[in-house]
Every structure is written in structure tokens, then in C-alpha cells.
Amino acid sequence: MxxxxxxxxxxxxxxxxxxxxxxxxxxxxxxxxxxxxxxxxxxxxxxxxxxxxxxxxxxxxxxxxxxxxxxxxxxxxxxxxxxxxxxxxxxxxxxxxxxxxxxxxxxxxLGVFAEFETTLRKERQLEGIAKAKVQGKYKGRQPTARTKSDQVISLIKEGLTRQAVAEKLDIGIASVYRIIKEYMEANPTTTLPGSRSKIKIAKLDVSMNVENNSKFVRGKSKAREYIEDEWITQYDMFKPEKDGWDYILKVPYSSQKDLEETVYDIMSEAQSTADMKNCFAEINVTHKESGKHW
Incomplete structure (x- = not known):
């Protein structure tokens, strides 16, 4: 002790x-x-x-x-x-x-205050976006991981782990998995180092809410559509209710740290997609097996 x-x-x-x-x-x-x-x-x-x-x-x-x-x-x-x-x-x-x-x-x-923090963060985000738009500075974030696809594959071929590649290129681990998946689909006869290593699958319960930044924009439906398409492609997304905002994602990971990195990437990319459609996305993720919440 x-x-x-x-x-x-x-x-x-x-x-x-x-x-x-x-x-x-x-x-x-x-x-x-x-x-x-x-x-x-x-x-x-x-x-x-x-x-x-x-x-x-x-x-x-x-x-x-x-x-x-x-x-x-x-x-x-x-x-x-x-x-x-x-x-x-x-x-x-x-x-x-x-x-x-x-x-x-x-x-x-802690759980009560965490929810309070989420609400405050969303309010600050909306205030910041509104101020930036008035000043003509708001452009939204642009995804960058796809522009590094060739670098990802090159580093994997050199023998770097998925996590090492993500850290070296400053992208999320989920983006690395996605790029590898797309590469393997385009090159089915190719085997990448570590592609046969055993990984675990986390079943994540995701609750999402997407709203327009103001009454003058109508990007909510498109933002949701793009986010869901990405989740279907990467994480075999399932919706318990067709028109609901709850989802189940299957996420590959090799360690708890790997899982956390992937969750942060999922949330960041969804928020980036919403930003580009002049919307904001509020996302809560739960991994029931470990009791973790994000």
C-alpha cells in the first residue's frame, strides 16, 4: 500500500x-x-x-x-x-x-459535472463561431488525414505500428485504420506488415446531436448524412432506430490507449464535418464493457 x-x-x-x-x-x-x-x-x-x-x-x-x-x-x-x-x-x-x-x-x-462541462463547451463553441462569422474569419476546419494516405502506407510498409504512424503524422489512429482499409480494398492481393495481427473490437454506444449554427443555414441533414456514411464505412455502424440519433459503432483497437485515441478521432472528425456544413455536433460515447464515457 x-x-x-x-x-x-x-x-x-x-x-x-x-x-x-x-x-x-x-x-x-x-x-x-x-x-x-x-x-x-x-x-x-x-x-x-x-x-x-x-x-x-x-x-x-x-x-x-x-x-x-x-x-x-x-x-x-x-x-x-x-x-x-x-x-x-x-x-x-x-x-x-x-x-x-x-x-x-x-x-x-464527476458524471454530473462532466455533462455540465459538455453543455458549456457547446455554448462557447456557438458563441465563438458567431463572433468569427461577424468578423468574416470563420471557415471551419478541413480534414487533413486523407492527404497523408501515401505517407501512411509507406510508413506501414517500413514496419511502423499503426499507433506510431498516427503519432508521426499527427493524425488519429482511426484515420490510419481507414486509410489501410481503403488501400487493402484497392489492393486485395497485398499484405501489409501487421495486417494479420489479432486486434479487439470495441462496441461503442454513440449519441449524437447535430444542429445548424443559425436559422439562416440548412446544413444539418447533409452533415448528419456525411457523418453516418463515414461511420458505416469505417465502423460498421448500426442504428437501433432508423430516425434516431443513437448509434452502435464497432471499433478495432489493440490497447486502451489505442481505443481512446480512436474515440477522440471519431468525435473530432464528426465535429469537423459538421463545421464544414455550418453546423455543430455534440457527441457522447460510451464503452459499456470498460465503463468509459467520452
């Missing part, structure tokens, strides 16, 4: 010493630290190492929970993982200690 600390600052010109001293005072025997943005878990190698190090009965100690993540949805997923593995979470500067009865309420409240 070890006390393990994690410290993080967002930029290289910030100092970790204050957090480090607080964690030492809390009797942490081992401390992981890094200088990295805390929007979500992606790319935070020391946090990954810390989570791998923790064992059942251990306590993860931070100065404040926003050191773990500034996204409530990510924090909820992380808290769920800790609880599932019998690991407690404690903050030195906040009344958070999940080894107590009050701490269990913390887990429940």
Missing part, C-alpha cells in the same frame, strides 16, 4: 518544485512529474507510467485534481479506472479522499 505522487505543470517555464514539496510532505515514496498540457491524457507519458506503476491498495496523491486533467470527462474516466483497480485518489489542497465515504460521492458527482 504505497503513496504515489503525480505533479504536472502546463508549460516549460513553470516550476514543479511547489507541487513536488507538497507531495513529499504527504509522504509520497515515489513521484512522477511532467510539463505538459492537461486538456486530456493524450501524450502524457509520465501519467501513463504512474498509472502503470500503481497497484491495488495504493493511493495516488496530487495537489489538485486538475493536475490529472482539465477535462471533467477525462477525469471521470480516470477516476473510474482507479476505482476499478482498487486505487484511492487524494488531493492535498482539496477535500478529496476516495478512501472515505464522502470520497465515493466524488465519483458520482
Amino acid at each position: 504505497s503513496l504515489v505522487g503525480y505533479a504536472r505543470v502546463s508549460t516549460t517555464d513553470q516550476n514543479l518544485s511547489i507541487q513536488y514539496a507538497a507531495l513529499k510532505s504527504a509522504q509520497c515514496k515515489k513521484i512522477f512529474s511532467e510539463k505538459k498540457s492537461g486538456t486530456h491524457k493524450k501524450g502524457r507519458t509520465q501519467l501513463d507510467a504512474c498509472l502503470d506503476y500503481l497497484r491495488e491498495g495504493d493511493t495516488l496523491i496530487v495537489t489538485r485534481v486538475d493536475r490529472l486533467s482539465r477535462s471533467l470527462r477525462d477525469l471521470q474516466n480516470l477516476a473510474h479506472d482507479l476505482k476499478e483497480n482498487g486505487i484511492h485518489l487524494k488531493a492535498t489542497e482539496q477535500p478529496i479522499d476516495t478512501s472515505s465515504a464522502a470520497g465515493n460521492a466524488f465519483f458520482s458527482m
